[in-house]
């Protein structure tokens with residue numbers, strides 16, 4: 205796509221987000237993936253890692269409805285009004301286990317749109333993104349319901365590919381996605397693990 209057309213598309217998503225009451229254009233990445241894979245349904249329990257400014261949590265809240273629940277966590281508290289089924293917690297996911305999250309598990313869907321503050325140095329950004337993905341997986345692995353789904357953002361790299369390969373036996377299917385709302389120059393892709401197979405059996409006890 206030509207740079208001018210791409211910039212127009214970027215503007216289109218930002219404008220649309222403002223008009224539809226979402227604080228960030230990233231909502232259209234989740235929407236596109238959800239429309240294709242039907243991840244979100246009424247009554248589900250959803251964990252949103254790196255939730256600020258809140259577009260994904262808002263979108264998920266609309267889909268799970270008043271009988272569902274969305275727990276969002278971020279370093280920063282979003283300045284967004286959420287419906288009652290959303291609980292937002294402040295914390296650094298690389299450091300603090302947040303007790304409330306454990307008590308709310310299991311989750312039907314664990315989302316991570318976490319991204320590091322980019323340094324403009326490709327290898328550093330890729331390595332930091334991968335640290336966040338590993339951490340998101342550590343959370344998902346213990347808190348996903350059987351057959352639950354895990355969607356996370358990754359800055360592509362060889363190490364990232366190796367990490368995704370380790371997830372393959374843990375899900376029925378793994379897909380890599382680049383939604384239309386992703387900026388073309390961005391390193392980011394989304395990885396969706398569908399139908400979690402459950403905790404790994406410890407073969408030494410079998």
Ligand SMILES: C[S@@+](CC[C@H](N)C(=O)[O-])C[C@H]1O[C@@H](n2cnc3c(N)ncnc32)[C@H](O)[C@@H]1O
Pocket residue numbers: 227228230231253254255256257258259260261277278279280295296297298317318319320321336
């Ligand atoms: C791209 S934004 C998420 C946008 C969000 N999905 C939305 O639609 O509004 C990435 C977020 O990851 C958060 N983040 C990065 N590192 C984190 C960490 N260690 N713990 C918690 N949140 C983190 C950032 O604070 C930032 O708000």
